[in-house]
Amino acid sequence: MKNSLTFTPLFLAIAATIAPLAHAAGSNPSDGFVEGSHLNLNARNYYMNRDRRDLHTDDSKEWGQGFIGTFESGYTQGAVGFGLDAHAMLGLKLDGGGGTDGSSILPYGSGSGKAPGSFSTAGGTLKMRAFDTELKAGDLFLNNPVIAGGMTRMLPQTFRGVSLTNHSLDGWMFEGGQASFTKLYNQSGHRRIGTSYGALANDAGSQHMNWAGVSFSGIDGLSSNLYASELKDVWQQYYYDLDYTYALNEMISLNPGLHYYHTQDTGQSLLGAIDNNTYSLHFTVNAGHHSVTAAYQRVIGNTPFDYIAQGDSVYLDNSQQYSDFNGPNERSWKLKYAYNFGGLGLPGLTSAVSYISGKTDLSQVDPQSRGYSAWYSADGKDAKHWERDIDVKYVVQGGKAKDLAVRLQWAVNRGSNGYSAVDRDVDEYRVIVDYPINVF
Incomplete structure (x- = not known):
C-alpha cells in the first residue's frame, strides 16, 4: 500500500529538529549588510566534443564562453538579520558545431537544430538569520x-524555493527545504523538476521536491550524512554516508567510505513502480603525493538509480565523467590513480586516471516501464560496459592570474547490447578554463 503521508516518520523527525535548535545558542554578531557583502565573477570558457560512435553521426562539438556573477550581502544588525543575494549569468556561443545534438553546453536548438548565439538568466534570494539559523x-x-x-x-543549475540551515551544535549541520522549479545549466527559463533517467509525462516534472538532512563532522577525520527527500508523486529517497580518514603517519593515510541510497515510488507513481537500493564502497590509500582508490558499486532493483535532472546529486563512487554505472541490477568496479605534481616541484598541477567496468542482467527490466523502458532492452542478459577517464588540472598559484584554472578531461565509454545507443560507444573531450575574480 502506498504511503499517503507527505513524508515518512524519519523525514519528519529530522525536519522537526531544525527549528528548535535555532534557540540552542546565542546571537552571532553581524558584519552588517554592506560591510559583509561580497561580489564574485567567474569567466568560464568551455569546449566539449562528444563523439557517439555507435550512432555514426558527426561529432557534437560545442564551445562557449560563460560569465557568472554572484553577489552576497551581509546581514543587518540585530538579533534577527536580513540580507539579499543575487546572481546573473550569460552564455555566449563561440561554436555551435552545426547543432547541439545533446552535448548540453548550449541550449537545444529549435527547427534548425542550431543553438542561439547567447542565453542568460538572473535571480535573487531574500535571506534571514536568527541565532545560528539561516532561512533563504x-x-x-x-x-x-x-x-x-x-x-x-x-x-x-539553480533551484527556486526555500531552504533552512542550522549550525547551533558544534560539528553538526541541519538543513531542510522545498524547491518547485529549476533552471537547467543550458537553459534560460525555469521548469518543473524532472529526473535524469525517467521520462515524466509531457516532460512536466514534479510539482515540488522536499528534503531534510543532518551532517556530522565533529570527530577528526570522520564525516557522515543522513538525508530524506520526496519528489512529489514520483519517489521518496533516503541517503546515508560514512567516510573516515586514518593517518598512519605523516606520509600515509587510509580512507574507507560508504554511500547508500534507497528510492521507492510514492503518490501517483509517475515513473511507475520503484524499489531501488544502491550503494558504493571505496578504499583509498594516500601516500605522499600519490593516491590509489578501489571502489565497488551495486544497484539492487529493476530500475536504474535515478536523480534530479542535470543535477549532481549522485553521490556514488562510480559516477564518472560520462556514465554513472547506475543501470538496473548493475555491479561495477573502479580503480583510480591520482598524482599531485607538487611532489615534482609543480604545485597546482594534479592528475587522475580511472578505469571502471560494469555488468548487469537487463532481461529483468520491465519493457513496459513508464519511466525507464527507453534506456534498456530485454536482450541484454549479459550486458557490459566500461569507461576510461583521464583528468588533468592546473591552477595558477600566484601573480595577476592567481586561481585561474585549466582542466582537460577525456572519457572513453564502450557498452554492449542492452544499453541504449547514447550509453554505449562514446568518446568525449572537455577543455575548461575558469578565471574567478573577487571584485570585493
Whole structure:
C-alpha cells in the first residue's frame, strides 16, 4: 500500500529538529549588510566534443564562453538579520558545431537544430538569520546528496524555493527545504523538476521536491550524512554516508567510505513502480603525493538509480565523467590513480586516471516501464560496459592570474547490447578554463 503521508516518520523527525535548535545558542554578531557583502565573477570558457560512435553521426562539438556573477550581502544588525543575494549569468556561443545534438553546453536548438548565439538568466534570494539559523527564499544554489545543482557545464543549475540551515551544535549541520522549479545549466527559463533517467509525462516534472538532512563532522577525520527527500508523486529517497580518514603517519593515510541510497515510488507513481537500493564502497590509500582508490558499486532493483535532472546529486563512487554505472541490477568496479605534481616541484598541477567496468542482467527490466523502458532492452542478459577517464588540472598559484584554472578531461565509454545507443560507444573531450575574480 502506498504511503499517503507527505513524508515518512524519519523525514519528519529530522525536519522537526531544525527549528528548535535555532534557540540552542546565542546571537552571532553581524558584519552588517554592506560591510559583509561580497561580489564574485567567474569567466568560464568551455569546449566539449562528444563523439557517439555507435550512432555514426558527426561529432557534437560545442564551445562557449560563460560569465557568472554572484553577489552576497551581509546581514543587518540585530538579533534577527536580513540580507539579499543575487546572481546573473550569460552564455555566449563561440561554436555551435552545426547543432547541439545533446552535448548540453548550449541550449537545444529549435527547427534548425542550431543553438542561439547567447542565453542568460538572473535571480535573487531574500535571506534571514536568527541565532545560528539561516532561512533563504528565492533562487538557490543547492548542494546536498538528494538535490544538488549541476556544476559540470558552462553555467550552473539553480533551484527556486526555500531552504533552512542550522549550525547551533558544534560539528553538526541541519538543513531542510522545498524547491518547485529549476533552471537547467543550458537553459534560460525555469521548469518543473524532472529526473535524469525517467521520462515524466509531457516532460512536466514534479510539482515540488522536499528534503531534510543532518551532517556530522565533529570527530577528526570522520564525516557522515543522513538525508530524506520526496519528489512529489514520483519517489521518496533516503541517503546515508560514512567516510573516515586514518593517518598512519605523516606520509600515509587510509580512507574507507560508504554511500547508500534507497528510492521507492510514492503518490501517483509517475515513473511507475520503484524499489531501488544502491550503494558504493571505496578504499583509498594516500601516500605522499600519490593516491590509489578501489571502489565497488551495486544497484539492487529493476530500475536504474535515478536523480534530479542535470543535477549532481549522485553521490556514488562510480559516477564518472560520462556514465554513472547506475543501470538496473548493475555491479561495477573502479580503480583510480591520482598524482599531485607538487611532489615534482609543480604545485597546482594534479592528475587522475580511472578505469571502471560494469555488468548487469537487463532481461529483468520491465519493457513496459513508464519511466525507464527507453534506456534498456530485454536482450541484454549479459550486458557490459566500461569507461576510461583521464583528468588533468592546473591552477595558477600566484601573480595577476592567481586561481585561474585549466582542466582537460577525456572519457572513453564502450557498452554492449542492452544499453541504449547514447550509453554505449562514446568518446568525449572537455577543455575548461575558469578565471574567478573577487571584485570585493
